[in-house]
Amino acid sequence: MAERGGDMDAPGSEAGRAVCTAPAQNAAQRPCKRPGRSLALGSALLACLLATVVLACGVGSYPSTAGQTLLALLQALGLRAGDAVDPSLAVVIVDIRLARVLLAGLTGASLAVAGAAFQGVLRNPLADSFTLGVSGGAAFGASLAILSGIAGEAALAGEARVLPACALAGALTALGLVLALARAGGGPLSGLRRETVVLAGIVVSTFLAALISLLKSLDEESVASIVFWIMGSFQGRGFEHAALAWPYMLLGAGLVFWRARELDVLALGETQARLLGLDAGRSRLWLLFGASLLSGAAVAISGVIGFVGLVVPHLIRLLLGAGHARLLPASALLGALLLIWSDVAARSVLPGGAELPVGVVTALIGGPFFCLLLARKSLGGKGREGGA
């Protein structure tokens, strides 16, 4: 066990493999998975999500019962249900809270799917938009836009889309940089080595973090709005931001879901993937692009929110196995659930209407939870070795 523990600390592929093999050892001790299991979990998550939307729309400084909230939501959809809800309450529920709930749900689903895709493509359980520099790129793009005043001018001119667009451009530029760095080791883009990609991601994200700190110290006045991007928050975000992000999210999700089978084959490694007829290099590029669109769009509207892309796919993998046809949709649902409730906590925990950055909440939940996952894995490993 000591050597496995040591492996986990080391970056790169060996660590990836050690952590990767452990959960299945756990999984196999349970009775074999029935096909109905993923369906049951999927329906349960979907039901939870629907209930969550209603419940989460009811939480806030202007409280409403679940029944009132449901009525307000149904009436907003144009259904004639029950008595008319107080118009000011309806505005709070639909225009303010529902917008945030939808935004948090979209962002959580995108981050979770992107994390699952990054982990699958790079066969590294520590990969997600955070470690690959994609989130850092988005935050840097946003910081640059804030500092140069572009964002402010555009916002005054009634164009709120410039800041998220800069963030998305930053995310894709960071991915390009990571791929170029990974390629600098030699060979064609199709022959990308996953170890080099992860290393390049760490280098790029560290460098970008330094650049963001530099920007912050250059302009003390912008620090507050830059910090928003680094910690992540849905404060003051509404339907217009969701409208901005969803086309990129849809495109990214489409690319990743469409190539779910390729993620399975890629999990077998380069040689087996080629033997089975997969052009591994091209497939990886498309998947990385799709996952970057997802996380770039998410970061563009919410700032950098960690741990969702890391914890959610791991948890689903423990429950449903590694097949991406089930892993991706289940991760999307659980990611949405997690972030909606994190946002509810972020906006209701502090007294007096003050808000926590939601990234703080996900980190506070995700950190200990991830430790728990790791502990479970090593326990599972011990059990197996003892029994073998």
Place this chain on the structure above:
Amino acid sequence: MIRARGLSCGYAGRAVLRRVDLHLAPGEFVALLGPNGAGKTTLLLALAGALPALDGAVELDGRDMARLSARERARLVSCVPQRAEVPAGFTVRELVRMGRYAHTNFFGGYGPQDDDAAQAALADAHCLDLAERQAAELSGGEQQRVLLARALCQGRRALLLDEATSALDLARRVEAFDLLARQHQRGGTVLAAAHDLNLAALYCTRLVFLKAGRVALDGPTTDIFTEANLRDIYETDIRVAPHPVTGAPQAHLVPGAGAGASL
């Protein structure tokens, strides 16, 4: 079916195979033999399209493999690699069904015909009892049977096997070669790299010996499975005697004839 013309292959520019010419006719059952490092694995990976040629070409059904897409190529030849990483979190059935990847269409997922192919392959490779287990949990021998099932699921016209029975116990090994022989009788082409000379001589009609990256011997089993040839190839004393049941030539090692002993 499969033809290599002047094929040179290797890793990082260093050639392991040097100008290999080999033709496998449809329906042949050929063993690929030779000492360690002779290039057996390299040749199989090159024929299966997992390793690009440094020089020369591989043809499948008369078509240059370099011009085929990965999917087209994988529909023509299936391969059981020697060291296959089996990732965590997949059941045996899922792993075997991945053999159908090249057969699925661009948009759809795996369909009922893919499930049927996986089921048939699992049955043929005697893996049905393993089907719902976690693939990463299996023993080395069980994993080899599963990989054989996946190759069957991928396609049965041309099977390339790299030491695909090395971890199997004796009964399973005979079972696996019986299975390959059945594929061969139904018109499938089989090329099996093996260390087990006797198993090869028992089942295969033609043997190809590689040595130092070249084809050293190639011909019908009865012609080339001779004491003189085997001694040349393996550089140790080997005696050949007929198999008590089938009469096929079988090799026997002589103790004390290892490296350093003069022949």
